[in-house]
Amino acid sequence: MTINTEVQGRPSRPKSQKWEAELVEIIDETPDIKTFRFHKPENWTFIPGQYVMVYFPEVFGKKNRAYSIASSPTDPDYIDLSIKLYGVFTHHIWNLREGSGWQLKGPYGRFHIDNESDDPLLLLGAGVGITPLMSMIRWATLTKSDRKILLLYSNKRPKDILYKTELIMLERMNPNLRIIYTLTRLGDKLKYTWPGLTGRIDADMIKNEVLRWQEENGLEKATPTSYGCGPIPMLETMEKVLLELNWSKEKIHYEKFW
Ligand SMILES: Cc1cc2nc3c(=O)[nH]c(=O)nc-3n(C[C@H](O)[C@H](O)[C@H](O)COP(=O)(O)OP(=O)(O)OC[C@H]3O[C@@H](n4cnc5c(N)ncnc54)[C@H](O)[C@@H]3O)c2cc1C
Incomplete structure:
Protein backbone atom coordinates (compact mmCIF):
# COMPACT_ATOMS: atom_id res chain seq x y z
CA MET A 1 0.00 0.00 0.00
CA GLY A 109 8.67 16.72 8.66
CA ARG A 110 10.91 15.40 5.94
CA PHE A 111 12.17 12.52 8.08
CA HIS A 112 9.77 9.99 6.59
CA ILE A 113 9.81 6.76 4.71
CA ASP A 114 9.75 6.76 0.92
CA ASN A 115 6.71 4.59 0.63
CA GLU A 116 7.17 3.95 -3.08
CA SER A 117 10.68 2.53 -2.75
CA ASP A 118 11.75 -1.08 -2.19
CA ASP A 119 15.02 -0.13 -0.50
CA PRO A 120 15.92 -2.13 2.58
CA LEU A 121 15.68 -0.05 5.74
CA LEU A 122 18.28 0.38 8.45
CA LEU A 123 16.72 1.93 11.56
CA LEU A 124 18.77 3.15 14.52
CA GLY A 125 16.94 4.25 17.64
CA ALA A 126 17.72 5.10 21.23
CA GLY A 127 15.09 5.31 23.99
CA VAL A 128 12.00 7.30 23.05
CA GLY A 129 13.72 8.01 19.70
CA ILE A 130 12.11 4.83 18.43
CA THR A 131 8.73 6.59 17.95
CA PRO A 132 9.07 7.60 14.26
CA LEU A 133 10.79 4.27 13.51
CA MET A 134 7.93 2.39 15.19
CA SER A 135 5.49 4.01 12.79
CA MET A 136 7.65 2.77 9.87
CA ILE A 137 7.86 -0.77 11.30
CA ARG A 138 4.14 -0.96 12.08
CA TRP A 139 3.31 0.35 8.59
CA ALA A 140 5.69 -2.05 6.81
CA THR A 141 4.37 -5.03 8.79
CA LEU A 142 0.69 -4.18 8.46
CA THR A 143 1.01 -3.60 4.71
CA LYS A 144 3.04 -6.83 4.33
CA SER A 145 5.86 -4.92 2.69
CA ASP A 146 8.72 -7.00 1.26
CA ARG A 147 11.32 -4.50 2.45
CA LYS A 148 14.06 -5.93 4.63
CA ILE A 149 14.34 -3.99 7.88
CA LEU A 150 17.04 -3.98 10.52
CA LEU A 151 16.29 -2.11 13.76
CA LEU A 152 19.18 -1.50 16.13
CA TYR A 153 17.60 -0.28 19.37
CA SER A 154 19.43 1.01 22.46
CA ASN A 155 18.06 1.51 25.97
CA LYS A 156 19.38 1.81 29.49
CA ARG A 157 17.59 -1.11 31.20
CA PRO A 158 15.19 -3.85 30.05
CA LYS A 159 12.27 -1.99 31.64
CA ASP A 160 13.05 1.07 29.49
CA ILE A 161 12.50 -0.78 26.19
CA LEU A 162 9.52 1.00 24.65
CA TYR A 163 6.96 -1.26 22.88
CA LYS A 164 8.91 -4.36 24.05
CA THR A 165 6.03 -6.86 23.77
CA GLU A 166 4.79 -5.48 20.48
CA LEU A 167 8.27 -5.48 18.94
CA ILE A 168 8.61 -9.19 19.75
CA MET A 169 5.22 -9.80 18.10
CA LEU A 170 6.05 -7.70 15.04
CA GLU A 171 9.29 -9.60 14.53
CA ARG A 172 7.31 -12.87 14.56
CA MET A 173 4.71 -11.49 12.15
CA ASN A 174 7.18 -9.92 9.73
CA PRO A 175 9.81 -12.30 8.30
CA ASN A 176 11.65 -9.30 6.83
CA LEU A 177 12.13 -7.60 10.19
CA ARG A 178 15.19 -8.16 12.37
CA ILE A 179 15.57 -6.38 15.71
CA ILE A 180 18.78 -6.14 17.73
CA TYR A 181 18.60 -4.73 21.24
CA THR A 182 21.45 -3.21 23.19
CA LEU A 183 21.39 -2.16 26.86
CA THR A 184 23.71 0.34 28.49
CA ARG A 185 22.85 -0.40 32.16
CA LEU A 186 22.54 -4.12 32.40
CA GLY A 187 23.17 -4.57 36.14
CA ASP A 188 24.56 -7.67 37.85
CA LYS A 189 21.28 -9.62 37.73
CA LEU A 190 21.19 -9.90 33.94
CA LYS A 191 24.91 -9.94 33.28
CA TYR A 192 25.04 -13.60 32.28
CA THR A 193 21.55 -14.11 30.84
CA TRP A 194 20.79 -11.04 28.67
CA PRO A 195 20.73 -12.36 25.07
CA GLY A 196 21.20 -9.00 23.34
CA LEU A 197 24.13 -6.63 22.96
CA THR A 198 25.52 -4.34 25.63
CA GLY A 199 26.80 -0.77 25.49
CA ARG A 200 25.88 2.27 23.43
CA ILE A 201 25.42 2.07 19.68
CA ASP A 202 28.94 2.79 18.47
CA ALA A 203 30.86 2.51 15.20
CA ASP A 204 31.88 -1.14 15.65
CA MET A 205 28.36 -2.19 16.59
CA ILE A 206 26.81 -0.48 13.57
CA LYS A 207 29.42 -1.85 11.19
CA ASN A 208 29.26 -5.43 12.52
CA GLU A 209 25.47 -5.65 12.63
CA VAL A 210 24.94 -3.97 9.26
CA LEU A 211 27.47 -6.19 7.49
CA ARG A 212 26.03 -9.33 9.12
CA TRP A 213 22.47 -8.31 8.16
CA GLN A 214 23.49 -7.56 4.57
CA GLU A 215 25.32 -10.87 4.27
CA GLU A 216 22.48 -12.92 5.80
CA ASN A 217 19.94 -11.32 3.46
CA GLY A 218 21.96 -11.12 0.26
CA LEU A 219 21.94 -7.31 0.48
CA GLU A 220 25.64 -6.75 -0.17
CA LYS A 221 24.92 -4.85 -3.37
CA ALA A 222 21.84 -2.99 -2.13
CA THR A 223 22.08 0.55 -0.77
CA PRO A 224 19.60 0.62 2.05
CA THR A 225 18.01 3.81 3.29
CA SER A 226 18.81 4.58 6.92
CA TYR A 227 16.84 6.50 9.54
CA GLY A 228 18.36 7.39 12.90
CA CYS A 229 16.71 9.00 15.91
CA GLY A 230 18.52 9.44 19.20
CA PRO A 231 21.46 11.29 20.76
CA ILE A 232 23.60 13.41 18.42
CA PRO A 233 26.80 11.33 18.93
CA MET A 234 24.91 8.22 17.77
CA LEU A 235 23.67 10.04 14.66
CA GLU A 236 27.13 11.39 13.85
CA THR A 237 28.63 7.91 14.24
CA MET A 238 25.93 6.44 12.05
CA GLU A 239 26.68 8.88 9.23
CA LYS A 240 30.44 8.36 9.49
CA VAL A 241 30.21 4.55 9.44
CA LEU A 242 27.68 4.36 6.62
CA LEU A 243 29.72 6.75 4.46
CA GLU A 244 32.78 4.57 5.11
CA LEU A 245 30.69 1.63 3.90
CA ASN A 246 30.00 3.63 0.70
CA TRP A 247 26.34 4.29 1.40
CA SER A 248 24.92 7.26 -0.40
CA LYS A 249 24.60 10.42 1.75
CA GLU A 250 21.12 11.17 0.39
CA LYS A 251 19.91 7.92 1.91
CA ILE A 252 21.08 8.71 5.44
CA HIS A 253 18.36 10.50 7.43
CA TYR A 254 18.12 11.71 11.04
CA GLU A 255 15.63 13.20 13.42
CA LYS A 256 16.90 15.19 16.41
CA PHE A 257 14.48 15.49 19.32
CA TRP A 258 16.49 18.01 21.37
C1 LIG B 1 10.65 16.36 15.39
C2 LIG B 1 10.60 16.04 16.86
C3 LIG B 1 9.90 14.91 17.29
C4 LIG B 1 9.84 14.60 18.64
N1 LIG B 1 9.18 13.46 19.04
C5 LIG B 1 9.16 13.13 20.35
C6 LIG B 1 8.49 11.93 20.77
O1 LIG B 1 7.96 11.16 19.96
N2 LIG B 1 8.48 11.65 22.10
C7 LIG B 1 9.08 12.48 23.05
O2 LIG B 1 9.02 12.18 24.25
N3 LIG B 1 9.72 13.62 22.67
C8 LIG B 1 9.74 13.98 21.36
N4 LIG B 1 10.36 15.14 20.97
C9 LIG B 1 10.88 16.06 22.03
C10 LIG B 1 9.75 17.01 22.52
O3 LIG B 1 9.38 17.92 21.49
C11 LIG B 1 10.16 17.84 23.75
O4 LIG B 1 11.40 18.44 23.52
C12 LIG B 1 10.23 16.99 25.00
O5 LIG B 1 8.96 16.40 25.27
C13 LIG B 1 10.66 17.80 26.22
O6 LIG B 1 9.74 18.83 26.45
P1 LIG B 1 9.58 19.47 27.92
O7 LIG B 1 8.91 20.79 27.81
O8 LIG B 1 8.95 18.47 28.85
O9 LIG B 1 11.06 19.65 28.39
P2 LIG B 1 11.89 20.99 28.37
O10 LIG B 1 11.47 21.80 29.56
O11 LIG B 1 11.83 21.61 27.03
O12 LIG B 1 13.32 20.36 28.64
C14 LIG B 1 14.40 21.13 29.04
C15 LIG B 1 15.67 20.76 28.26
O13 LIG B 1 15.90 19.35 28.20
C16 LIG B 1 16.22 18.88 26.88
N5 LIG B 1 15.54 17.58 26.78
C17 LIG B 1 14.21 17.40 26.69
N6 LIG B 1 13.91 16.07 26.71
C18 LIG B 1 15.08 15.42 26.82
C19 LIG B 1 15.44 14.04 26.91
N7 LIG B 1 14.50 13.08 26.94
N8 LIG B 1 16.75 13.71 27.00
C20 LIG B 1 17.72 14.67 27.01
N9 LIG B 1 17.45 16.01 26.94
C21 LIG B 1 16.14 16.37 26.85
C22 LIG B 1 15.74 19.95 25.95
O14 LIG B 1 16.72 20.18 24.91
C23 LIG B 1 15.68 21.22 26.83
O15 LIG B 1 16.85 21.98 26.70
C24 LIG B 1 10.45 15.46 19.61
C25 LIG B 1 11.14 16.61 19.17
C26 LIG B 1 11.22 16.89 17.82
C27 LIG B 1 11.96 18.12 17.38
Whole structure:
Protein backbone atom coordinates (compact mmCIF):
# COMPACT_ATOMS: atom_id res chain seq x y z
CA MET A 1 0.00 0.00 0.00
CA THR A 2 1.28 3.48 -0.80
CA ILE A 3 -0.12 6.52 0.92
CA ASN A 4 -1.70 8.82 -1.59
CA THR A 5 -0.15 12.23 -1.07
CA GLU A 6 -0.53 13.48 -4.61
CA VAL A 7 -1.43 17.18 -4.84
CA GLN A 8 -2.30 18.61 -8.28
CA GLY A 9 -0.42 15.91 -10.15
CA ARG A 10 2.86 16.13 -8.28
CA PRO A 11 3.90 13.97 -5.36
CA SER A 12 4.05 15.88 -2.10
CA ARG A 13 3.66 15.48 1.64
CA PRO A 14 0.16 15.43 3.14
CA LYS A 15 -1.26 18.85 4.01
CA SER A 16 -1.06 19.87 7.63
CA GLN A 17 -4.09 20.95 9.60
CA LYS A 18 -4.87 22.00 13.17
CA TRP A 19 -7.56 20.27 15.16
CA GLU A 20 -8.95 19.89 18.68
CA ALA A 21 -8.16 16.33 19.60
CA GLU A 22 -9.80 14.48 22.45
CA LEU A 23 -7.46 12.23 24.39
CA VAL A 24 -9.17 8.85 24.27
CA GLU A 25 -6.64 6.60 26.00
CA ILE A 26 -3.43 6.71 28.03
CA ILE A 27 -1.19 3.65 27.95
CA ASP A 28 1.62 3.18 30.51
CA GLU A 29 4.65 1.96 28.56
CA THR A 30 7.83 2.31 30.65
CA PRO A 31 8.64 4.01 33.98
CA ASP A 32 8.79 7.40 32.21
CA ILE A 33 6.99 7.00 28.87
CA LYS A 34 3.25 6.94 28.21
CA THR A 35 1.35 6.62 24.94
CA PHE A 36 -1.46 9.13 24.33
CA ARG A 37 -4.13 8.08 21.82
CA PHE A 38 -6.39 10.43 19.82
CA HIS A 39 -9.07 10.18 17.15
CA LYS A 40 -7.85 11.13 13.67
CA PRO A 41 -9.74 13.79 11.72
CA GLU A 42 -11.52 12.44 8.65
CA ASN A 43 -9.32 12.22 5.52
CA TRP A 44 -6.24 13.28 7.47
CA THR A 45 -3.07 11.28 6.93
CA PHE A 46 0.69 11.32 7.36
CA ILE A 47 3.75 9.42 6.20
CA PRO A 48 5.50 7.13 8.71
CA GLY A 49 8.25 9.20 10.37
CA GLN A 50 6.37 12.52 10.44
CA TYR A 51 5.36 14.45 13.56
CA VAL A 52 2.66 16.73 14.93
CA MET A 53 2.97 19.93 16.99
CA VAL A 54 1.11 19.97 20.32
CA TYR A 55 -0.34 23.16 21.86
CA PHE A 56 -2.12 23.95 25.12
CA PRO A 57 -2.85 27.65 24.43
CA GLU A 58 -4.61 28.32 27.76
CA VAL A 59 -1.54 27.13 29.66
CA PHE A 60 1.47 27.84 27.44
CA GLY A 61 0.21 30.39 24.88
CA LYS A 62 2.09 29.88 21.62
CA LYS A 63 4.70 27.57 23.17
CA ASN A 64 4.50 24.13 21.60
CA ARG A 65 6.33 20.83 21.35
CA ALA A 66 6.84 18.35 18.50
CA TYR A 67 5.92 14.67 18.86
CA SER A 68 6.54 11.97 16.27
CA ILE A 69 3.51 9.90 15.36
CA ALA A 70 4.20 6.37 16.56
CA SER A 71 1.17 4.64 15.03
CA SER A 72 0.80 3.54 11.41
CA PRO A 73 -1.19 5.67 8.95
CA THR A 74 -3.10 2.48 8.14
CA ASP A 75 -4.86 2.76 11.52
CA PRO A 76 -8.28 4.03 10.42
CA ASP A 77 -9.27 5.67 13.71
CA TYR A 78 -6.41 6.71 15.93
CA ILE A 79 -2.98 8.31 16.16
CA ASP A 80 -0.60 7.56 19.01
CA LEU A 81 2.06 9.82 20.52
CA SER A 82 4.52 8.23 22.96
CA ILE A 83 5.93 10.88 25.27
CA LYS A 84 8.75 10.79 27.78
CA LEU A 85 8.40 12.74 31.04
CA TYR A 86 11.01 15.46 31.08
CA GLY A 87 10.40 19.20 31.63
CA VAL A 88 7.65 21.81 31.83
CA PHE A 89 5.49 20.68 28.91
CA THR A 90 5.61 16.97 29.62
CA HIS A 91 4.87 17.49 33.35
CA HIS A 92 1.68 19.28 32.29
CA ILE A 93 0.84 16.39 29.95
CA TRP A 94 1.35 13.88 32.78
CA ASN A 95 -1.46 15.54 34.76
CA LEU A 96 -4.00 15.23 31.94
CA ARG A 97 -6.71 12.58 31.90
CA GLU A 98 -8.73 10.77 29.24
CA GLY A 99 -11.28 13.18 27.78
CA SER A 100 -8.96 16.21 27.93
CA GLY A 101 -8.66 18.45 24.87
CA TRP A 102 -5.34 18.88 23.04
CA GLN A 103 -4.57 21.09 20.05
CA LEU A 104 -2.64 19.13 17.44
CA LYS A 105 -1.22 20.47 14.19
CA GLY A 106 0.47 18.48 11.45
CA PRO A 107 1.73 16.37 9.92
CA TYR A 108 5.18 17.91 9.48
CA GLY A 109 8.67 16.72 8.66
CA ARG A 110 10.91 15.40 5.94
CA PHE A 111 12.17 12.52 8.08
CA HIS A 112 9.77 9.99 6.59
CA ILE A 113 9.81 6.76 4.71
CA ASP A 114 9.75 6.76 0.92
CA ASN A 115 6.71 4.59 0.63
CA GLU A 116 7.17 3.95 -3.08
CA SER A 117 10.68 2.53 -2.75
CA ASP A 118 11.75 -1.08 -2.19
CA ASP A 119 15.02 -0.13 -0.50
CA PRO A 120 15.92 -2.13 2.58
CA LEU A 121 15.68 -0.05 5.74
CA LEU A 122 18.28 0.38 8.45
CA LEU A 123 16.72 1.93 11.56
CA LEU A 124 18.77 3.15 14.52
CA GLY A 125 16.94 4.25 17.64
CA ALA A 126 17.72 5.10 21.23
CA GLY A 127 15.09 5.31 23.99
CA VAL A 128 12.00 7.30 23.05
CA GLY A 129 13.72 8.01 19.70
CA ILE A 130 12.11 4.83 18.43
CA THR A 131 8.73 6.59 17.95
CA PRO A 132 9.07 7.60 14.26
CA LEU A 133 10.79 4.27 13.51
CA MET A 134 7.93 2.39 15.19
CA SER A 135 5.49 4.01 12.79
CA MET A 136 7.65 2.77 9.87
CA ILE A 137 7.86 -0.77 11.30
CA ARG A 138 4.14 -0.96 12.08
CA TRP A 139 3.31 0.35 8.59
CA ALA A 140 5.69 -2.05 6.81
CA THR A 141 4.37 -5.03 8.79
CA LEU A 142 0.69 -4.18 8.46
CA THR A 143 1.01 -3.60 4.71
CA LYS A 144 3.04 -6.83 4.33
CA SER A 145 5.86 -4.92 2.69
CA ASP A 146 8.72 -7.00 1.26
CA ARG A 147 11.32 -4.50 2.45
CA LYS A 148 14.06 -5.93 4.63
CA ILE A 149 14.34 -3.99 7.88
CA LEU A 150 17.04 -3.98 10.52
CA LEU A 151 16.29 -2.11 13.76
CA LEU A 152 19.18 -1.50 16.13
CA TYR A 153 17.60 -0.28 19.37
CA SER A 154 19.43 1.01 22.46
CA ASN A 155 18.06 1.51 25.97
CA LYS A 156 19.38 1.81 29.49
CA ARG A 157 17.59 -1.11 31.20
CA PRO A 158 15.19 -3.85 30.05
CA LYS A 159 12.27 -1.99 31.64
CA ASP A 160 13.05 1.07 29.49
CA ILE A 161 12.50 -0.78 26.19
CA LEU A 162 9.52 1.00 24.65
CA TYR A 163 6.96 -1.26 22.88
CA LYS A 164 8.91 -4.36 24.05
CA THR A 165 6.03 -6.86 23.77
CA GLU A 166 4.79 -5.48 20.48
CA LEU A 167 8.27 -5.48 18.94
CA ILE A 168 8.61 -9.19 19.75
CA MET A 169 5.22 -9.80 18.10
CA LEU A 170 6.05 -7.70 15.04
CA GLU A 171 9.29 -9.60 14.53
CA ARG A 172 7.31 -12.87 14.56
CA MET A 173 4.71 -11.49 12.15
CA ASN A 174 7.18 -9.92 9.73
CA PRO A 175 9.81 -12.30 8.30
CA ASN A 176 11.65 -9.30 6.83
CA LEU A 177 12.13 -7.60 10.19
CA ARG A 178 15.19 -8.16 12.37
CA ILE A 179 15.57 -6.38 15.71
CA ILE A 180 18.78 -6.14 17.73
CA TYR A 181 18.60 -4.73 21.24
CA THR A 182 21.45 -3.21 23.19
CA LEU A 183 21.39 -2.16 26.86
CA THR A 184 23.71 0.34 28.49
CA ARG A 185 22.85 -0.40 32.16
CA LEU A 186 22.54 -4.12 32.40
CA GLY A 187 23.17 -4.57 36.14
CA ASP A 188 24.56 -7.67 37.85
CA LYS A 189 21.28 -9.62 37.73
CA LEU A 190 21.19 -9.90 33.94
CA LYS A 191 24.91 -9.94 33.28
CA TYR A 192 25.04 -13.60 32.28
CA THR A 193 21.55 -14.11 30.84
CA TRP A 194 20.79 -11.04 28.67
CA PRO A 195 20.73 -12.36 25.07
CA GLY A 196 21.20 -9.00 23.34
CA LEU A 197 24.13 -6.63 22.96
CA THR A 198 25.52 -4.34 25.63
CA GLY A 199 26.80 -0.77 25.49
CA ARG A 200 25.88 2.27 23.43
CA ILE A 201 25.42 2.07 19.68
CA ASP A 202 28.94 2.79 18.47
CA ALA A 203 30.86 2.51 15.20
CA ASP A 204 31.88 -1.14 15.65
CA MET A 205 28.36 -2.19 16.59
CA ILE A 206 26.81 -0.48 13.57
CA LYS A 207 29.42 -1.85 11.19
CA ASN A 208 29.26 -5.43 12.52
CA GLU A 209 25.47 -5.65 12.63
CA VAL A 210 24.94 -3.97 9.26
CA LEU A 211 27.47 -6.19 7.49
CA ARG A 212 26.03 -9.33 9.12
CA TRP A 213 22.47 -8.31 8.16
CA GLN A 214 23.49 -7.56 4.57
CA GLU A 215 25.32 -10.87 4.27
CA GLU A 216 22.48 -12.92 5.80
CA ASN A 217 19.94 -11.32 3.46
CA GLY A 218 21.96 -11.12 0.26
CA LEU A 219 21.94 -7.31 0.48
CA GLU A 220 25.64 -6.75 -0.17
CA LYS A 221 24.92 -4.85 -3.37
CA ALA A 222 21.84 -2.99 -2.13
CA THR A 223 22.08 0.55 -0.77
CA PRO A 224 19.60 0.62 2.05
CA THR A 225 18.01 3.81 3.29
CA SER A 226 18.81 4.58 6.92
CA TYR A 227 16.84 6.50 9.54
CA GLY A 228 18.36 7.39 12.90
CA CYS A 229 16.71 9.00 15.91
CA GLY A 230 18.52 9.44 19.20
CA PRO A 231 21.46 11.29 20.76
CA ILE A 232 23.60 13.41 18.42
CA PRO A 233 26.80 11.33 18.93
CA MET A 234 24.91 8.22 17.77
CA LEU A 235 23.67 10.04 14.66
CA GLU A 236 27.13 11.39 13.85
CA THR A 237 28.63 7.91 14.24
CA MET A 238 25.93 6.44 12.05
CA GLU A 239 26.68 8.88 9.23
CA LYS A 240 30.44 8.36 9.49
CA VAL A 241 30.21 4.55 9.44
CA LEU A 242 27.68 4.36 6.62
CA LEU A 243 29.72 6.75 4.46
CA GLU A 244 32.78 4.57 5.11
CA LEU A 245 30.69 1.63 3.90
CA ASN A 246 30.00 3.63 0.70
CA TRP A 247 26.34 4.29 1.40
CA SER A 248 24.92 7.26 -0.40
CA LYS A 249 24.60 10.42 1.75
CA GLU A 250 21.12 11.17 0.39
CA LYS A 251 19.91 7.92 1.91
CA ILE A 252 21.08 8.71 5.44
CA HIS A 253 18.36 10.50 7.43
CA TYR A 254 18.12 11.71 11.04
CA GLU A 255 15.63 13.20 13.42
CA LYS A 256 16.90 15.19 16.41
CA PHE A 257 14.48 15.49 19.32
CA TRP A 258 16.49 18.01 21.37
C1 LIG B 1 10.65 16.36 15.39
C2 LIG B 1 10.60 16.04 16.86
C3 LIG B 1 9.90 14.91 17.29
C4 LIG B 1 9.84 14.60 18.64
N1 LIG B 1 9.18 13.46 19.04
C5 LIG B 1 9.16 13.13 20.35
C6 LIG B 1 8.49 11.93 20.77
O1 LIG B 1 7.96 11.16 19.96
N2 LIG B 1 8.48 11.65 22.10
C7 LIG B 1 9.08 12.48 23.05
O2 LIG B 1 9.02 12.18 24.25
N3 LIG B 1 9.72 13.62 22.67
C8 LIG B 1 9.74 13.98 21.36
N4 LIG B 1 10.36 15.14 20.97
C9 LIG B 1 10.88 16.06 22.03
C10 LIG B 1 9.75 17.01 22.52
O3 LIG B 1 9.38 17.92 21.49
C11 LIG B 1 10.16 17.84 23.75
O4 LIG B 1 11.40 18.44 23.52
C12 LIG B 1 10.23 16.99 25.00
O5 LIG B 1 8.96 16.40 25.27
C13 LIG B 1 10.66 17.80 26.22
O6 LIG B 1 9.74 18.83 26.45
P1 LIG B 1 9.58 19.47 27.92
O7 LIG B 1 8.91 20.79 27.81
O8 LIG B 1 8.95 18.47 28.85
O9 LIG B 1 11.06 19.65 28.39
P2 LIG B 1 11.89 20.99 28.37
O10 LIG B 1 11.47 21.80 29.56
O11 LIG B 1 11.83 21.61 27.03
O12 LIG B 1 13.32 20.36 28.64
C14 LIG B 1 14.40 21.13 29.04
C15 LIG B 1 15.67 20.76 28.26
O13 LIG B 1 15.90 19.35 28.20
C16 LIG B 1 16.22 18.88 26.88
N5 LIG B 1 15.54 17.58 26.78
C17 LIG B 1 14.21 17.40 26.69
N6 LIG B 1 13.91 16.07 26.71
C18 LIG B 1 15.08 15.42 26.82
C19 LIG B 1 15.44 14.04 26.91
N7 LIG B 1 14.50 13.08 26.94
N8 LIG B 1 16.75 13.71 27.00
C20 LIG B 1 17.72 14.67 27.01
N9 LIG B 1 17.45 16.01 26.94
C21 LIG B 1 16.14 16.37 26.85
C22 LIG B 1 15.74 19.95 25.95
O14 LIG B 1 16.72 20.18 24.91
C23 LIG B 1 15.68 21.22 26.83
O15 LIG B 1 16.85 21.98 26.70
C24 LIG B 1 10.45 15.46 19.61
C25 LIG B 1 11.14 16.61 19.17
C26 LIG B 1 11.22 16.89 17.82
C27 LIG B 1 11.96 18.12 17.38
